[in-house]
Amino acid sequence: xxxxxxxxxxxxxxxxxxxxxxxTSEEIAKRLKLTRATLRPDLAILTMAGILDARPKVGYFxxxxxxxxxxxxxxxxxxxxxxKSVPVxxxxxxxxxxxxxxxFLEDVGTIFVVSDGLLxxxxxxxxxxxxxIGGIDINKVPVGIIMxxxxxxxxxxxxxxxxxxxxxIMDHEVDSLPIVEEVDNxxxxxxxxxxxxxxxxITRIFVDLGKE
Numbered sequence: 323x324x325x326x327x328x329x330x331x332x333x334x335x336x337x338x339x340x341x342x343x344x345x346t347s348e349e350i351a352k353r354l355k356l357t358r359a360t361l362r363p364d365l366a367i368l369t370m371a372g373i374l375d376a377r378p379k380v381g382y383f384x385x386x387x388x389x390x391x392x393x394x395x396x397x398x399x400x401x402x403x404x405x406k407s408v409p410v411x412x413x414x415x416x417x418x419x420x421x422x423x424x425x426f427l428e429d430v431g432t433i434f435v436v437s438d439g440l441l442x443x444x445x446x447x448x449x450x451x452x453x454x455i456g457g458i459d460i461n462k463v464p465v466g467i468i469m470x471x472x473x474x475x476x477x478x479x480x481x482x483x484x485x486x487x488x489x490x491i492m493d494h495e496v497d498s499l500p501i502v503e504e505v506d507n508x509x510x511x512x513x514x515x516x517x518x519x520x521x522x523x524i525t526r527i528f529v530d531l532g533k534e
Contacts, residue, residue: 332364339374344381402487403480406501406517409434414466421465422450431497435469440512441500443469477502478519484527487519
């Protein structure tokens, strides 16, 4: 398990805040026989780490959190709609050959297939490889024949967190998820593809958080 390494002074500050909360920086400095200027960097670190909560004109409180709780909260607050990328979409009638060309031109690992504007299937590099090995005529066979069909498609909604999306990607061992909006035409419920979230999208978020 990873632990945050705090200095002895920072540990003492936490104990004071736990005991006296809310407590001002002046009171903490007095207890430690230090100046406020000396304590300022430590208080800033503990506040940014989420361990302490600072309220103007009130003082410091102990939040009970650590850096990893804060990172978790940040990730859980990011919705897939904020980091989505443009989906690559083809119709069911598109030939396997044309879909393969589209996949390489767009440099993606997954293509979403629609029928009447709604999601009907997903096709991946593995699907194309299987079809090629199977000896089908990729110039004539439509992707609708080899794709994974509804309801066996893992999807994400715009308001899902990227954490939930990442769990789905890992659990189902897929490269990306279609981000969908539910459409009810009165007869049945369908899904309109409005974006995609991929391993690359999620990795970029973690890299950005790491840099911060």
